[in-house]
Amino acid sequence: MSRASERAYNNIRSMILSGELQPGSQIREEALAELCGVSRTPVRDSLRRLEAEMFIRRNDSQRSFVADWSLDDLEDAFQLRAMLEAHAAKRAASRITREQLGRLRHHNAQLKQAIDIPNPDVPKFLDHNRQFHAIIVAAAASERLASMLGQVTEQPVVLRTARQYDLENLRRSHHDHDELLIAFDKRDGEWAAAVMTGHIRRAFHAYAQAHSTDTEIRKSNLAA
Amino acid sequence: MSRASERAYNNIRSMILSGELQPGSQIREEALAELCGVSRTPVRDSLRRLEAEMFIRRNDSQRSFVADWSLDDLEDAFQLRAMLEAHAAKRAASRITREQLGRLRHHNAQLKQAIDIPNPDVPKFLDHNRQFHAIIVAAAASERLASMLGQVTEQPVVLRTARQYDLENLRRSHHDHDELLIAFDKRDGEWAAAVMTGHIRRAFHAYAQAHSTDTEIRKSNLAA
């Protein structure tokens, strides 16, 4: 997609992910158009895309709202993600190349570095983590699977606490990655899938805990 | 979506599914606009949707083509569908209502009728089959899952043979449905999932066989 359209999409998407656009709030095409400095046409394109990705919902009369996810929705997304990503790991185990394995090791070493220091570099960890998972999805060699995973991987839920970055969880994540690497090395798809399932489910519980804590904080702020 | 947009989407989609628009052929927005009797705006909307559903692909310079599926693509889609629909069956087993079970039985009886006669009514069978599966997906109560299944359920592959309507397969399908009904009745999600997996995998093999036969016929026609 060319410039205006691309810009609108990225802008709106990041506004949703950052919480700048509040969950549940209505979205007006023209307002977004002004915010992005483009006309309504590319904004409409973006809204359709974001709707397909479930970042945005529309009511029965075509008005758009920022998706407001319940804890159930979150669990649902994570459940699907666990299933799909385990499947990806299984496929990857029999297809992954030496070169991809090497890159996997590289990113895993980097993310270990990011947390094995006095002042953990969480953004660095998250970046290498993302790339680690991306390589596995690529190795699975299924465009459809990749496209579906894209739909459940980024969660439009804003968390104000830092709990999801809990160090212990990050270390366990890294350990899972280590185990995945061995499973891939042995070409054991079942093992890889099992590790991945646990990996994602842990992520869910960390997320859910942060979510509930966050909700509590929000409520008490409201009460005050 | 309102009239023009809706019409354009349905028109284009059915033109792809019917083979009227040949796989691999380029699509021009204006041509479609004329065919549908609307302007390019709703056509563009539709193309974006169809692209997300992988009925259409775009090259690096934004030109659109009707997706051309290989046998591998087909297998990939069926594999994902089997996994997702088994998951749906499992979830449905613990959530399905008496009323939904009743409707399931109704449609299963109808599709049995459609093939248990001297002149089988295949369209009727397919319609009730579709509704049967739709009820299960609804009972699974996951919007995301439903949306993903939508993406892998309809295959833009035109088959000229009638082999996929092979009576024996239809009878086996009906038998699977019977077994699903019992599994639901017993609230046995694992059983339901297992039956569903086999059900979809059989469908794949029937489809694949028809596909290869069809390809053969096409080749010999080409040679003649």
Place this chain on the structure above:
DNA sequence: TGGCAGCTTATTGTATACAAATGGCATTCG
């Protein structure tokens, strides 16, 4: 003759104007 440059044409992207539809508000009638 082969390939590259520049132009021409085909196609998509964007903006804008206008049409349709929806929601909210106020007024009126029971």
Place this chain on the structure above:
DNA sequence: CGAATGCCATTTGTATACAATAAGCTGCCA
């Protein structure tokens, strides 16, 4: 006083004109 209805404002849908971009062709030059 409450509910229903009609009008006005807001928002989205569609068409069209124009801009940008990419593809294909032609002719020139090495």
